[in-house]
Amino acid sequence: MRLGxxxxxxxxxxxxxxxxxxxxxxxxxxxxxxxxNAVVFNPERPADLHTERELLAQExxxxxxxxRRIPPGKWAHLGYLCTLTGDNxxxxxxxxAEKTLFPESAALMDFLIxxxx
Amino acid sequence: MRHLSRTLAGLxxxxxxxxxxxxxxxxxxxxxxxxxxxxxxxxILVLPPLNETTEMNASARYLSTISAVLGERGYxxxxxxxxxxxxxxxxxxxxxxxxxxxxxxxxxxxxVDAVLYVTIQHWGASLGAHQVTFDYRLVETRGGTEIWxxxxxxxxxxxxxxxxxxxxxxxxxxxxxxxxxxxxxxAVAEVMDIPLDLVxxxxxxxxxxxxxxxxxxxxxxxxxxxxxxxxxxxxxPQD
Numbered sequence: 533m534r535l536g537x538x539x540x541x542x543x544x545x546x547x548x549x550x551x552x553x554x555x556x557x558x559x560x561x562x563x564x565x566x567x568x569n570a571v572v573f574n575p576e577r578p579a580d581l582h583t584e585r586e587l588l589a590q591e592x593x594x595x596x597x598x599x600r601r602i603p604p605g606k607w608a609h610l611g612y613l614c615t616l617t618g619d620n621x622x623x624x625x626x627x628x629a630e631k632t633l634f635p636e637s638a639a640l641m642d643f644l645i646x647x648x649x
Numbered sequence: 650m651r652h653l654s655r656t657l658a659g660l661x662x663x664x665x666x667x668x669x670x671x672x673x674x675x676x677x678x679x680x681x682x683x684x685x686x687x688x689x690x691x692x693i694l695v696l697p698p699l700n701e702t703t704e705m706n707a708s709a710r711y712l713s714t715i716s717a718v719l720g721e722r723g724y725x726x727x728x729x730x731x732x733x734x735x736x737x738x739x740x741x742x743x744x745x746x747x748x749x750x751x752x753x754x755x756x757x758x759x760x761v762d763a764v765l766y767v768t769i770q771h772w773g774a775s776l777g778a779h780q781v782t783f784d785y786r787l788v789e790t791r792g793g794t795e796i797w798x799x800x801x802x803x804x805x806x807x808x809x810x811x812x813x814x815x816x817x818x819x820x821x822x823x824x825x826x827x828x829x830x831x832x833x834x835x836a837v838a839e840v841m842d843i844p845l846d847l848v849x850x851x852x853x854x855x856x857x858x859x860x861x862x863x864x865x866x867x868x869x870x871x872x873x874x875x876x877x878x879x880x881x882x883x884x885x886p887q888d
Contacts, residue, residue, distance in 0.1 A: 569713035612731040636725035639760025
């Protein structure tokens with residue numbers, strides 16, 4: 533009987549999710565996947581790509597300001613958009629950012645940076 | 650006082666044990682599945698899926714549905730649109746060719762620990778519902794061993810989305826609607842188009858569901874608890 537109260541309180545607390553990380557929402561995905569779709573289906577429309585690039589860059593800035601994590605691939609995807617719009621200088625910066633954030637991407641990012649001129 | 654401290658101790662123990670259990674469930678994964686836990690991949694390259702259906706755009710549309718699911722599971726996933734373009738630039742223009750590429754060739758450029766091969770087995774609308782079926786095969790790149798495999802189907806009645814004006818899920822009602830659309834305008838494509846959130850849901854179910862789930866990746870907050878649980882020796886059976 534004495535054990536009853538703490539048990540109930542503990543169960544209530546655990547039901548409220550105390551101390552548990554959320555199962556979703558590690559990253560600010562934003563429009564990343566939407567942007568993938570746009571690029572895959574519209575690679576030959578530079579105007580759209582410029583808009584897409586600006587939207588994505590703005591999202592990344594907002595995530596940084598809010599101390600939210602940038603998801604894997606998003607920064608490199610922005611770099612890819614920059615290469616498509618002919619801005620290799622910006623692309624290099626974004627590839628370096630991806631590599632800094634995710635060391636797993638180092639081989640690919642170094643390969644890409646090496647090809648930029 | 651003694652009573653209070655005992656209460657608090659019991660309380661905190663329960664809270665600690667309930668905190669940070671593995672998501673979505675804490676069921677012990679199967680032995681075959683856990684064989685690779687000592688060498689869990691950090692990064693997964695997703696190749697454009699092999700398309701076994703007649704829907705021409707399925708493979709390209711699938712590309713925007715898998716990165717977030719794997720990322721939230723704790724893995725690094727290379728930017729998939731760029732990967733797709735790089736493979737094409739290197740002469741692998743069709744998913745079939747990409748899936749045949751030697752692992753050494755893929756790792757030399759992408760430097761990944763594992764490759765996910767997806768096959769689209771079904772992608773279409775029939776009898777008033779959208780349906781997709783995928784087969785997933787995860788292969789580690791060092792030895793070429795398959796470390797995870799499963800398939801998943803997602804199905805959703807068409808009228809549960811934007812077509813609320815059809816109230817029954819009867820196949821004839823859909824056919825009637827399609828005929829009407831054929832006459833009035835060309836909105837059939839819209840009805841037949843698979844919604845991408847159904848694809849995402851199906852991917853999420855395959856990867857996160859408690860049965861044969863993909864182990865958590867290193868960026869997941871539950872990763873270390875999982876590794877600890879999997880590395881503990883089995884306790885001897887009680888008498």
